[in-house]
Amino acid sequence: MSAATTTTATTEVPRSALVRAFVASLSGTALEWYDFAIYNVAAAVVLGPLFFPSSEPLTATLLAFSTYAVGYLSRPLGGFLFGRLGDKIGRKRVLVTTLLITGIATLLIGLLPTHAAIGPAAGVLLVLLRFAQGVGLGGEWGGAVLLSSEYGNPEQRGFWASAAQIGPPAGNLMANGVLALLGVALTDEAFMSWGWRVAFLLSAVLVIFGLWIRVKLEETPVFKAIEARGDRPSAPISEVFRTQTRPLVAAVLCRVGPDVLYALHTVFVLTYLTTQLKLPRNVGLVAVLIASGFQLFLMPLAGWLSDKVNRRGLYAVAAVCGAVWPFVLFPLIDTRSWPLIVLGVVVGLGFHAFMYGPQAAFIAEQFTERLRYTGSSLAYTLAGVIGGAIAPLLFTALLAGFGTWVVVGLYVTVACVVTLVGLWLGRDPQPEDEVQPLSSTFNVVSK
Template sequence: MTQALPATARPPRKDLIKAFVASLSGTSLEWYDFAAYSVASALVFGQLFFPSHDPLSGTLLAFSTYAVGYVSRPLGGFVFGRLGDVLGRKQVLVITLLVTGISTVFIGLLPTHDQVGALGAVLLVVLRFAQGVGIGGEWGGAVLLSSEFGSEKHRGFWASAAQIGPPAGNLMANGVLAVLAATLTQEQFMSWGWRVAFLLSAVLVLFGMWIRVKLEETPVFKELQEKGEQAGAPVREVFTREPRALVSAILSRVGPDVLYALFTVFVLTYATQQLDMPKSWAVTGVMLGSTLQLVLMPLAGALSDRIGRRKIYAVGAIGAGVWPFIFFPMVQGGSATLLVVGVIVGLVWHALMYGPQAAFVSEQFSPALRSTGSSLAYTLAGVVGGALAPLLFTSLFAYFGTWVAPAAYLVATCVVTLIGLALGRRDAQ
């Protein structure tokens, strides 16, 4: 049978909606912080913190600090995932929001290489590391916050609240940076304009804190507390009692992370440096695609409640593996329209995987280990997937001189995702 939530009286619908909003708003704010860095690493940081006569070299170094945000995620997953199963989902989510938000504000205050030399780059890496720790602890708790207030029949839809966070945050970050770039001169944007996007995080964090502090603990965790069934050593128990679930959840996440890096990060560099297109064109595609994802992700989650997680997820993985072989040839002519459409379609395939992902991953684990297992899967997959993807895309293209190499890399990761889906619980939807 499907791994069920503990039997408990369902909370009023208003509490479920509050949990959905808290999960959505919190992850959106944290991913705004993360996405602002991702965009800035492609457009700004290479020049300000890693000066080089070779633009590609500066971009590679900027992407290296982008990877730090993923490498640090397992620490957040280990620490906060465990605390989510021991102390509760709500308390952990307040802490992770503060960690990520404060780190982002400090990035906006950093001195550049021209001002303090290499110290600026060192501080940037440290703050990026802290961002990753906060994000690593956020996802598992946010998923459970919404899904554990709802019924099993609609878990795919309610759990998708946390999944909407990345495109929503990405949309906000790209929108803010696009407005700044459009209203300021290049000199003003490079001098101080980019900092505004990071400093705005202070306002957003206060809003997120207000919502989360007022929220109740999930009914599932309350019942675990009442029965004294909390895990004593959740990290060890996940590895010893539910290793197949962990492997399945990790592998299922690799393809979506790599695809997302291709169409939200690497495409910015490829369009500007290889195709000599204005950066605004690629940013427009990312923004429109992210807007569409706000609808597609909960829709994909809802469809997975009806026809199965694996089916929806697998369609997205297969489409993702095929699409680069259509996308790259069609944008070679320098058409703005084709570039925008290509990015949007790429993000549609991502939505089909990402929408049901939260429910698929969380339902692999027993309730007492669900926060730890989900967080570990999310963060460990991020290291082998999203962390290396922008760097590998850029390196592969630079070495082989053709888009075929990055496309082949994406295909390999989509195959890994399909293997993860096959290993998942057969009784899970």
């Protein structure tokens, strides 16, 4: 059956289904990012001395961040594996699997013996579990984006697709909140001994809730239409590389700046505050907590606004602001004033939100419907390797090598320039290419 042939049946998608898809996308990515964020925060304040002990604290931090990078480096494997399956067998089944992989890996990290108990094997096992986390998350994002956006009207894709983008700040909010509460309730000795494990073990409860939401949801109307007309790709990965080269490059590059900016504010700032300024751990944790709370509202707002104005233009303005902000952020942090530290992190993650909110829709729009899971997953995971994976390592190494935050700021600026290049290579949505074919297959009830 040709790609041009569509089913004649008309299926209405009620608004309740749109909301369920939005919640399923948000909750799943929030749970997986809770798992990932718990590790990110723990890498900065706990995992170094427990799994990679060293007489030099900076060395232990570098080793802990190395396992942080493993979680990014394994994402392309998840993107290749699950992106391909998402275009071949459907979004829903793949998303249930990715949630299980990340949740089980996080639970096992919470049970893992430390270096003091089993020696170097502790670090090896931690790296393996971190690798599994990355594989699960690598296959999660592309499907979560499509889960919400493919239920909605393409003209409102910026808002509906932002559901998956809210997941990181929501997960980060939960992770930092749990760790901050544990830090307040426990002594440093108790927290380092067993308290940090509680945050990892809580993921078991969260995964059960996420599975309940996703199992009840039906497959997306877009994939049903593709399946009905017999247009599922047989080799989606090779087809993306062969026919979607420019869209893939644009989607990869547009992600670099936001990834680096996020790593700066949610990971490296914690290390800078505790190791360079000798401030208490909770100073940075609470600042990230407050900023993540703002992002919960800013990201859907940015997604909605990108439906009203040019999506690339909005994204580009935020990228320019992100390129400049580190040169304001660090002077604010260096004052050691808690209100100014909070201001710096909140504004920086606000600029990130106005890139990240529209990002899901922008990336999805670069690829044809039948290759969107594969294309989006590859873009997301490959960008993570050159963006978020190495950023904390480079931040720490640059600060140690040059002794000044200025080089860290310059690195963020370069990353945002790379994002601007990606936006220039990308395309704006083409409603005539999407609304008509989809509306002949199903109607979306949006009021």
